[in-house]
Amino acid sequence: MSFKDKVVIVTGASSGIGAAIAMSFAEQGASVVLVGRNQAKLDGVTSKCIKNGTKPLAINADVTAEADVKRIIDKTVQTFGQIDILVNNAGIASTVSFGRDETMKEFDRIMAVNFRAVVHLTQLATPHLIKTKGNIVNISSVASLRNFDKAWIYCSTKAALDHFSRSMASELAKKGVRVNTVNPGPVKTDIIVNMGLTDTDFYWDLMKGATALNRISDPSEIADVVLFLASEKAKGVTGSTWVADNGTLVK
Ligand SMILES: NC(=O)c1ccc[n+]([C@@H]2O[C@H](COP(=O)([O-])OP(=O)(O)OC[C@H]3O[C@@H](n4cnc5c(N)ncnc54)[C@H](OP(=O)(O)O)[C@@H]3O)[C@@H](O)[C@H]2O)c1
Numbered sequence: 001m002s003f004k005d006k007v008v009i010v011t012g013a014s015s016g017i018g019a020a021i022a023m024s025f026a027e028q029g030a031s032v033v034l035v036g037r038n039q040a041k042l043d044g045v046t047s048k049c050i051k052n053g054t055k056p057l058a059i060n061a062d063v064t065a066e067a068d069v070k071r072i073i074d075k076t077v078q079t080f081g082q083i084d085i086l087v088n089n090a091g092i093a094s095t096v097s098f099g100r101d102e103t104m105k106e107f108d109r110i111m112a113v114n115f116r117a118v119v120h121l122t123q124l125a126t127p128h129l130i131k132t133k134g135n136i137v138n139i140s141s142v143a144s145l146r147n148f149d150k151a152w153i154y155c156s157t158k159a160a161l162d163h164f165s166r167s168m169a170s171e172l173a174k175k176g177v178r179v180n181t182v183n184p185g186p187v188k189t190d191i192i193v194n195m196g197l198t199d200t201d202f203y204w205d206l207m208k209g210a211t212a213l214n215r216i217s218d219p220s221e222i223a224d225v226v227l228f229l230a231s232e233k234a235k236g237v238t239g240s241t242w243v244a245d246n247g248t249l250v251k
Contacts, residue, residue, distance in 0.1 A: 001227055
């Protein structure tokens with residue numbers, strides 16, 4: 001599956017699933033744009049991409065800042081001349097319950113990263129994707145398809161993301177642009193640490209136990225699905241919600 005001559009933007013490429021996606025595209029010859037805020041982690045992923053494939057462009061940017069989103073698109077086009085694939089992967093989670101003092105603040109914070117930023121990036125990238133007949137892969141979650149205790153904000157943002165993706169798939173199909181989501185179950189990344197939780201083993205065990213296959217995925221498994229959906233092999237796939245959840249939904 002070669003992505004030579006393809007330009008791919010991956011948000012949240014400094015960690016976990018996004019880092020694996022970026023490295024897989026680099027291995028397949030793509031010009032990859034890494035987006036994240038943690039410079040040390042971005043530098044680490046840059047080195048791995050260079051070692052295994054192509055030299056990426058790393059952009060230190062916050063996807064919730066309007067000027068940063070514009071800079072991501074402008075810098076990509078200035079550097080590589082085009083955009084073929086947009087992977088909206090940056091995401092955060094939280095366990096704030098309904099009805100607490102901090103609920104609405106937390107709702108805005110998660111919504112800004114998981115949904116508003118995707119809409120904004122899609123809006124600015126679309127003219128370039130139409131030119132290349134490119135495609136978008138949005139990293140959603142199995143949490144868009146069922147509720148999880150205390151994760152209603154996260155679940156709601158991912159459900160919104162799924163529906164937006166279907167709407168865009170319909171709207172952009174006539175322009176030759178495909179849009180799909182990948183909806184993982186548990187994947188071993190820094191997501192729990194980044195939620196500010198300390199008892200990480202407890203949460204991974206909980207999530208593992210909620211899967212039919214009794215396992216947690218490696219980020220590379222999600223990258224494999226993303227590369228398939230972004231490739232010519234998936235030329236007939238648009239508007240799909242591609243679940244890779246170790247059987248969470250069937251348990
Ligand atoms: N791990 C799982 O079990 C799981 C399951 C289903 C879905 N997902 C989804 O997979 C995606 C990746 O999550 P992960 O598990 O790989 O988590 P992670 O290791 O915590 O990585 C999250 C990434 O998002 C980036 N990010 C967060 N806020 C950002 C912002 N404002 N601007 C720019 N980048 C931002 C982070 O970059 P910086 O820290 O450098 O800013 C980091 O690269 C998320 O959308 C998540 O909802 C994960």
